[in-house]
Amino acid sequence: MKTRTTIFKMLALLIGTAAVFSSCKPKGPADVAMGDAASKVYVAPGKYDEFYNIVSGGFNGQIAVYGIPSGRLFKILPVFSVFPESGYGYSEETKPMLNTSHGFVPWDDLHHIALSTTKGEHDGRWIFANGNNTPRVARVSFKSFRTEEILEIPNSGGNHSSPFITENTEYLVAGTRFSIPMDNKDVPISSYKENFKGSISFVKIDPVNGHMNIAFQLRTPGFNYDLSRAGKGPSHGWFFFSCYNTEQAYTLLEVNASQKDKDFIMAVNWKKAEEYIAQGKGKTEKVRYAHNTYDDKTHSATSKMENEVLVLDVSEFPDIVYFIPCAKSPHGCDVDPTGEYIVGSGKLAAMMPVFSFTKIQNAIANKDYEGDFNGIPVIKYEAALHGEVKKPGLGPLHTEFDEKGNAYTSMFVSSEIVKWNVKTLEILDRVPTYYSIGHLSVPGGPTAKPHGKYVIAYNKITKDRYLPTGPELSQSAQLYDISGDKMRLLLDFPTVGEPHYAEAIPASMITPTSTKIYKIEENEHQYAAKGEAQAKVERKGNEIHVYMTAIRSHLTPDNIEGVRLGDEVFFHVTNLEQDWDVPHGFAIKGAANAEILIMPGETQTLKWKPLTTGVVPFYCTDFCSALHQEMSGYIRISPAGSNTPLKFSTGKIEGQP
Amino acid sequence: MKRLILVATLLALFSCGQQQSTSTDASAPDEAVGGGQSTVQDNTSEPDVVHVAVGSPDHTTLVTALKGAEYVDVLSNAGPFTVFAPTNAAFDKLPAGTVEGLLKPESKDALRNILEYHVYVGVIKEDFIQDGMTLNQVNLDNVTLNKKDGKITVNGANVLGVVKASNGIVYIIDAVLLPPEKK
Numbered sequence: 105m106k107t108r109t110t111i112f113k114m115l116a117l118l119i120g121t122a123a124v125f126s127s128c129k130p131k132g133p134a135d136v137a138m139g140d141a142a143s144k145v146y147v148a149p150g151k152y153d154e155f156y157n158i159v160s161g162g163f164n165g166q167i168a169v170y171g172i173p174s175g176r177l178f179k180i181l182p183v184f185s186v187f188p189e190s191g192y193g194y195s196e197e198t199k200p201m202l203n204t205s206h207g208f209v210p211w212d213d214l215h216h217i218a219l220s221t222t223k224g225e226h227d228g229r230w231i232f233a234n235g236n237n238t239p240r241v242a243r244v245s246f247k248s249f250r251t252e253e254i255l256e257i258p259n260s261g262g263n264h265s266s267p268f269i270t271e272n273t274e275y276l277v278a279g280t281r282f283s284i285p286m287d288n289k290d291v292p293i294s295s296y297k298e299n300f301k302g303s304i305s306f307v308k309i310d311p312v313n314g315h316m317n318i319a320f321q322l323r324t325p326g327f328n329y330d331l332s333r334a335g336k337g338p339s340h341g342w343f344f345f346s347c348y349n350t351e352q353a354y355t356l357l358e359v360n361a362s363q364k365d366k367d368f369i370m371a372v373n374w375k376k377a378e379e380y381i382a383q384g385k386g387k388t389e390k391v392r393y394a395h396n397t398y399d400d401k402t403h404s405a406t407s408k409m410e411n412e413v414l415v416l417d418v419s420e421f422p423d424i425v426y427f428i429p430c431a432k433s434p435h436g437c438d439v440d441p442t443g444e445y446i447v448g449s450g451k452l453a454a455m456m457p458v459f460s461f462t463k464i465q466n467a468i469a470n471k472d473y474e475g476d477f478n479g480i481p482v483i484k485y486e487a488a489l490h491g492e493v494k495k496p497g498l499g500p501l502h503t504e505f506d507e508k509g510n511a512y513t514s515m516f517v518s519s520e521i522v523k524w525n526v527k528t529l530e531i532l533d534r535v536p537t538y539y540s541i542g543h544l545s546v547p548g549g550p551t552a553k554p555h556g557k558y559v560i561a562y563n564k565i566t567k568d569r570y571l572p573t574g575p576e577l578s579q580s581a582q583l584y585d586i587s588g589d590k591m592r593l594l595l596d597f598p599t600v601g602e603p604h605y606a607e608a609i610p611a612s613m614i615t616p617t618s619t620k621i622y623k624i625e626e627n628e629h630q631y632a633a634k635g636e637a638q639a640k641v642e643r644k645g646n647e648i649h650v651y652m653t654a655i656r657s658h659l660t661p662d663n664i665e666g667v668r669l670g671d672e673v674f675f676h677v678t679n680l681e682q683d684w685d686v687p688h689g690f691a692i693k694g695a696a697n698a699e700i701l702i703m704p705g706e707t708q709t710l711k712w713k714p715l716t717t718g719v720v721p722f723y724c725t726d727f728c729s730a731l732h733q734e735m736s737g738y739i740r741i742s743p744a745g746s747n748t749p750l751k752f753s754t755g756k757i758e759g760q761p
Numbered sequence: 762m763k764r765l766i767l768v769a770t771l772l773a774l775f776s777c778g779q780q781q782s783t784s785t786d787a788s789a790p791d792e793a794v795g796g797g798q799s800t801v802q803d804n805t806s807e808p809d810v811v812h813v814a815v816g817s818p819d820h821t822t823l824v825t826a827l828k829g830a831e832y833v834d835v836l837s838n839a840g841p842f843t844v845f846a847p848t849n850a851a852f853d854k855l856p857a858g859t860v861e862g863l864l865k866p867e868s869k870d871a872l873r874n875i876l877e878y879h880v881y882v883g884v885i886k887e888d889f890i891q892d893g894m895t896l897n898q899v900n901l902d903n904v905t906l907n908k909k910d911g912k913i914t915v916n917g918a919n920v921l922g923v924v925k926a927s928n929g930i931v932y933i934i935d936a937v938l939l940p941p942e943k944k
Contacts, residue, residue: 358883362897432897452882454901495870498835498899499882517882518835519797539798540838565839567801593795 144585145595147174152615155547155608157560158217158231159581161601165212167233167244168600172547172558172608173583175597183242183251184212184235191700192251196674196709197629198398200407204238204256205392213237215604216267216331220314224271224336224443224552228613230314232267232276239263241278241307243314245400248619252398255316258391258413259286259303265345269309270334271552275374276316278305279329279345286323287389296354300326304345305413306374315397318410320381322372322424323417325478327352328361329370330435331502336552337443339461341375344446346434347427350477362452366429366485368477369437369448371464377416377424385421386414401628403706419479426468427477429485430457436502440511440526441552445490447526449500449513456500456513458529460490491529496522501542502605504549506556506586512549514541514561521561521584523591535591537582539565546586547608555610559584559591562603569596579603620684622705629707631676636660641752648673650752654688654702655680656729658754659722662737666750669717669743678707689725692739699725714741797834807927810844811836814931822852822860829864830873836880842929843881843896845904845915847937855937874900878940884930887913887923902940 147153153171156178161168165185169178186193186202193202193210202210212235220230231244239260243253257263261282269276283300285291291299302324307316328349335342347368353360380386391413398405418425431450438447446459466472467487474484499517506512510532513522519540523533543562547555561584566577578598585592624634633639633651639660642649648671653660659677667673677690679702691699692712700708714720723736742748799811811833814820823846827833836842852860863872877900885896885906890913895903904916913920918936925931 356889359885359889362883363895365897365901431901452897452899454877454899517838517840519838536795536797536834538795565798567798567803 141585141592141594145173145175145583147171147176152611154611155555155558156611156614157545157606157608158219159562159599159606160214160217160233160604162215162604163211163213164601165214165235166601167214167217167231168603169249170581170597170599171611172560173594175581175583175595177600179249180600181244181249181251183233183244184209184214184240184254186210186698188698189701191698191708191710194698194710195700196711197404197707200405201251201254201396201398203396203407204240204394205258205409206238209238211237212240214242214601215264217605217607218267218269218276218550219607219609220273220309221269221551222272224340224441226548226551226553226609226613227273228609228617230273232269234263234266234278236262236264236281239278239280241267241276241316243309243316245314245619246614247617248400250398250400252400253314253316254394254396255307255318256393256395257305257307257318258393259321259389259415260284260305265304265329265332267307268332268334268343270343270374271336271340273309273311275319275334276307276309277332277334277343278307279332280304281328281330283326283328293354296326297352300352300354302326302329304329304372306377317395318393318413320377320386320414320416322377323415323419324370324425325419325480327367328357331437333437333439333446333550335439335443335461336441339439339443339446341373342461343372343374344437344439345370345372346430346437346448348433348435362433364432366431367433367450368427368482369430369434369446369459371426371428371483373424377421380416380421380424381414386416388412389415399628400622401626403622403627403629403632403708422479422481425480426464427480427482428459428464428488429474429482430459431455436500436513438503438505438511438550441505441507441554443552445526447503447511447513449503451499451501451516453500454495454498456493456496456503457485458490458493458526459488463490464488493524493529493531496524496531497534502544504544504546504559505554506546506549507554508556510586512544512546512559512586512591514544516540516542516564521559521591523586533590535584535593537561537563538569538580538596539563539567543603543605545606545608547610550607555608557585557587558594558608559586560606560608562599562606564602566598570598620704621682622703624678624680624682624705627678627705627707629676629678631674631709632707633660633676633678635680636754639752639754641666641750643671643750646671648750650675652677652690653680654678654690654724654735656686657724657731657735659690659724659735659737660754661752662754663756664737664752665740665742666748667714667739667741668746668748669714669741671714673712673714673739674709675712675722676707676709677702679704681705686728687726688728688735690722691725692722693720701726714739717741717743797837799833799837801837807925809837809928810840810842810926810931813924813926814844814846817846817933819848819850819933820846822849823847826852826860826864826872826876830869830876832873832876836928838928840882840928841884843883843885844926844929844931845879845918845934845938846931847879847918847934848921851918851934851936874940875937878902878904878938886930900940904938 155172239257261284264281265279308319349361430448431453436449472487497515681704
């Protein structure tokens with residue numbers, strides 16, 4: 105027995121030894137001494153974080169809001185996906201937000217964030233986001249942290265290079281990731297070169313209310329449009345897009361779209377395009393796309409189907425678009441705060457070209473072209489080049505900037521952030537990330553006036569960084585201090601969904617205008633009961649409309665009778681509270697959709713179809729007071745055709761006056 | 762006792778400092794833990810391209826070179842990679858002193874360039890290989906693949922075997938691939 109135990113111990117030791125062997129094999133980055141890291145990320149109880157971090161959720165179709173430097177999660181904000189927690193996409197008021205030309209699409213793949221800017225600087229008005237799958241863009245209010253508008257993008261195969269915005273938020277762009285045959289044409293896939301086209305939409309943003317409308321689309325050559333950034337300062341009026349698969353492959357892109365040494369950065373003179381549109385040169389095309397808006401007075405969304413779009417084919421207007429060769433399958437295409445430098449990140453290249461806007465302009469003026477692609481001039485690489493960052497690391501993806509003239513590039517394959525000087529192109533520092541970083545964010549990093557201080561890494565691989573939770577792990581973000589010459593890792597924090605791009609903005613720009621309540625007297629919902637006296641139940645054919653109120657700690661009415669099998673019941677619940685952070689919830693047994701949360705002063709509707717006779721309880725789901733458990737009621741369901749009279753009450757006891 | 766000595770020896774040989782700390786001592790100094798992805802302890806998953814090389818007695822020179830070039834973590838990442846892995850015998854075919862020269866710290870860039878010439882980002886399975894096909898490698902130079910009568914060569918080097926890995930595929934080859942001279 106003893107011998108057996110010894111053998112087991114020895115085996116365990118040997119296994120342990122093997123593990124140690126594998127762990128010391130690489131001469132990887134050593135443990136990083138941290139010193140005062142804890143105090144740098146510690147936000148004392150009751151104190152606020154310095155920055156909001158607005159983080160895309162990828163395949164969860166949501167945005168998450170974190171505090172920086174603490175990494176604390178404050179809110180999950182549904183955009184393109186239903187959210188049973190609040191009833192978004194389930195309540196009658198919010199369902200139209202997810203309407204598309206394909207019908208109700210309850211999810212999307214939300215990749216990128218763009219915070220509105222004025223003169224290239226954050227202005228704290230709106231958050232824009234893209235739906236990569238069923239092409240859409242969304243606008244979220246920085247006051248209510250709610251999705252106010254979703255616009256579908258027609259003629260698009262997937263909206264990846266989006267929702268990047270111009271200096272004054274004049275336009276937001278939506279470039280198709282996949283080129284497709286336009287007009288739903290039925291053609292062989294092998295006719296890619298002949299039939300497939302790209303499409304870049306310019307969405308005009310109303311400067312007052314933020315409303316989005318497609319001003320025009322550029323019809324572009326058929327390849328993949330990946331990412332983009334608008335020019336700013338001297339390059340305001342231009343937009344830059346990274347393009348891959350200029351091979352125009354349509355199968356096994358892994359191999360066939362990586363054949364050429366160089367793909368393109370596409371430079372677009374959008375002011376020129378605007379001129380052509382103003383001259384009436386756009387062609388109207390018949391399309392179908394949904395435009396959904398949420399009104400915080402009616403507390404309801406409406407969905408409108410649009411059917412036209414203006415198109416400029418760039419092959420007919422040769423001074424709108426220019427190509428610049430850029431090493432191997434560029435991903436990030438980032439413009440520095442001065443607007444002079446454009447960084448192309450060839451994700452398969454061992455160097456990064458940095459282009460100069462001045463040189464691009466000179467090259468165009470001098471027609472310094474190496475040829476053309478489908479009639480579009482291709483500027484000579486050297487003529488546009490400011491210089492190359494040599495051997496920055498492997499798999500450069502994205503670049504953000506600080507206020508001191510430095511750039512920070514994420515390296516997916518070599519799993520690190522590389523800091524370099526934009527002017528001298530000298531590499532200044534590199535830090536490992538754990539593991540395989542995708543996007544990164546410096547507060548104000550894409551703007552003309554970065555706030556600096558931190559860089560946040562959004563990693564794609566977590567593996568052993570946290571306590572294991574089975575095969576599926578949360579994605580890991582990491583916070584680095586960039587205030588000194590060397591970057592310092594301060595904090596790991598888990599994130600929800602799969603963050604792609606994120607932005608961070610000083611909290612001081614957002615907190616003063618944050619919505620606390622909706623004023624009940626401004627509630628224009630058609631089924632609002634703006635006081636208990638207005639609570640009622642109405643029958644319209646087989647629809648039962650319950651005008652219900654909620655206030656601590658009862659629902660009015662809380663007894664409802666006269667509903668029959670075959671009826672559809674609409675609970676229109678108005679929260680009468682006018683007190684910050686006192687939402688009420690509403691749920692009913694057997695609800696096949698969700699519960700709903702109703703903010704103070706708001707009305708939201710849960711539709712319910714009873715399936716059996718009987719008496720069914722309903723109740724408030726959001727703990728609101730000491731008598732929250734008492735906040736409930738009953739609805740009686742009688743057989744179809746019964747003559748149970750329709751009646752409703754609260755506090756009425758049978759037999760008493 | 763004899764066994765214990767063996768274990769102790771093994772420990773002494775292989776242990777060069779545990780990188781992962783699991784300290785729960787609240788008074789421990791703030792310390793971030795960070796080895797690259799190659800330090801993840803995982804005996805369940807399929808081996809990645811690095812572990813394939815480490816596990817092969819015929820690839821000790823390649824593994825030494827990968828370590829010298831600090832390229833181990835890179836190849837432990839998600840990839841996916843196609844790696845052409847020259848055997849020890851392949852390295853032995855190089856002129857005497859070549860490997861030793863490349864392993865000197867001042868040759869790190871040259872060594873990396875050569876190693877990167879053996880790596881393609883993407884998985885090229887044997888079935889996908891067509892005669893005369895080129896691959897643009899991580900160092901930005903091309904290699905040419907040939908396939909004649911089912912026999913695969915890369916820049917003329919013979920493929921001796923193919924090993925599938927979790928993050929890619931490894932082609933074992935009988936010669937070291939040397940990048941073309943820069944003009």
